[in-house]
Amino acid sequence: MSRPGFVLEVDERTPPLLISEGAGCRLERLPLGSKVAYPAESKPGVPHxxxxxxxxxxxxxxxxxxxxxxxxxxxxxxxxxxxxxxxxxxxxxxxxxxxxxxxxxxxxxxxxxxxxxxxxxxxxxxxxxxxxxxxxxxxxxxxxxxxxxxxxxxxxxxxxxxxxxxxxxxxxxxxxxxxxxxxxxxxxxxxxxxxxxxxxxxxxxxxxxxxxxxxxxxxxxxxxxxxxxxxxxxxxxxxDQHLHTGRLAFLDKREWEWSVRDRVNVLAMRRLQDLAPHRVRRSFLDAPSAPYGVLAVNAGSVDAVAAASRTVLLDQQTVDVGPAADVVIAGPAPVTEHNQGAVMNPLIAAWDTLARTFGSHTGTPAVRPGGAMILFHPLPQEFNARFHAASADFFEKVLTATTDPAVIHAQHEAPFVSDEWYVNLYRTQNAFHGTHPLQLWYSIQPAIQHCGDIIWVGADRASAERMGFRAASTLADALEIAAANVGRTPNITHLHTPPSLIAEVSA
Missing domain, CATH: 3.40.50.11440 (LarA, N-terminal domain)
Structure with missing residues (x-):
């Protein structure tokens, strides 16, 4: 039997906890009383x-x-x-x-x-x-x-x-x-x-x-x-929820259950993160080797199949996280559908946390209105020249002028939608369509409107500010910045992902 997802309350015995930050991870001691929402272990899949x-x-x-x-x-x-x-x-x-x-x-x-x-x-x-x-x-x-x-x-x-x-x-x-x-x-x-x-x-x-x-x-x-x-x-x-194996198996485990081998691999990963170029770290995490199993196969009419699959996914991934928190802590996954084979640029890091993670709930976000999201990623101003040419231009030319989606839509959107250069890159050079950065930017707007603060720990300050966010060197600094909105003793929830977690907020 697989173990369900659960919420851990941090106390004096809680070890440093793993937080994903794209092509890397870090260990952080969270304030006493913080809650950590762990995804459920993967349920048994189909054998054949x-x-x-x-x-x-x-x-x-x-x-x-x-x-x-x-x-x-x-x-x-x-x-x-x-x-x-x-x-x-x-x-x-x-x-x-x-x-x-x-x-x-x-x-x-x-x-x-x-x-x-x-x-x-x-x-x-x-x-x-x-x-x-x-x-x-x-x-x-x-x-x-x-x-x-x-x-x-x-x-x-x-x-x-x-x-x-x-x-x-x-x-x-x-x-x-x-x-x-x-x-x-x-x-x-x-x-x-x-x-x-x-x-x-x-x-x-x-x-x-x-x-x-x-x-x-x-x-x-x-x-x-x-x-x-x-x-x-x-x-x-x-x-199912199986994402990592071998040297990266520790990423799918709960920290107090790490074996000696897992702890050695954590130290090795941290060392690689400190010394290796980003492309080396990314390729280490980008290998096509996820040991996915299959929870269900459904076939038939589109709507009936969708209903059956959603039932399976909600049963596997939903975790009761308690009341909406004043502060939610999260980080982007190592690889997303937007950056396979490429560096995770600031727009993709924002999408993965502020669209995917923020939006992964059963009806109510895990963070309360006006609360803060504290996110972990370096936000390097690096863009894959082949795949993300439009994103590089959007970040450099549009976000320096405005971050307002309405203004972007009215004054800056047209070239990304129809410019022949972006269309040619898409059709002949395996690039994302010119609309790609617009899609990412528009998709994070619900989180921006909902939250009073969005703070990036360990981020390039210029990148964070260009997107309208704030940067902090440490988690303690980020909590100090957020205190103006959430007070000095906020309720904190860390969404311990990946694997996937759908937050169910209770009264």
């Missing part, structure tokens, strides 16, 4: 993934079995989760490989010979042929690559298919008689129509759901169009 996939396709939710939907002469588009999600990468064999091979076997048995495979990268960077081969496996890639029947989605392609005014999709998807959508999910926000609605739609359609002022009504409208025009067999593979 291939068999679970087969069972899901034979007995889907609210839909006929996949074999009954397939027929000779039909066009089939298979959409699959792209290489950037989840992060870090999965150990081989990839569960997406197993799902694709099973689906293709059923298609072959049914006499279907017009099949195209599309990676659902949306406005994220397109994957190289080698990255896609690692997802699909050698056999699948060899069968489809030579004929140009497999590849990443191009949201700026000139041959997109319009399903309705304002809603365009990848041509293979729009012309398919059946769309088989294989999604790998690690949090509730990835379930349902999300992958199709943002992953294989045109740039304007995707941006309408992610840009300034976008809300659930826009996303629901796009989902409604897709539901009306596409026949979809939706498959969701729900991953």
């Amino acid at each position: 993934v291939a068999e679970a996939i087969g069972r899901a396709l034979l007995a889907p939710h609210d839909q006929q079995p996949l074999a009954a939907l397939l027929r000779p002469g039909m066009k089939v588009a298979i959409v699959f989760t792209d290489a950037a999600r989840p992060a870090p990468g999965m150990a081989r064999p990839d569960v997406r490989t197993e799902a694709l091979e099973h689906v293709l076997s059923l298609a072959a048995d049914a006499g279907v010979d017009d099949v195209r495979l599309v990676a659902a990268n949306g406005l994220r960077r397109m994957q190289s042929a080698e990255e896609i081969r690692q997802i699909t496996g050698e056999r699948v890639h060899r069968s489809f690559h030579a004929d140009g029947l497999i590849g990443p989605h191009d949201a700026e392609a000139p041959d997109l298919v319009e399903l309705a005014p304002g809603v365009t999709v990848h041509r293979a998807v729009g012309e398919a008689d059946l769309v088989i959508d294989i999604a790998v999910v690690t949090d509730p926000g990835q379930t349902g129509w999300n992958q199709l609605a943002t992953g294989v739609t045109g740039a304007a359609t995707a941006w309408a759901q992610q840009g300034h002022g976008a809300d659930d009504s826009v996303r629901s409208e796009v989902a409604g169009v897709l539901a009306a025009h596409l026949q979809v067999c939706h498959i969701e593979i729900v991953l």
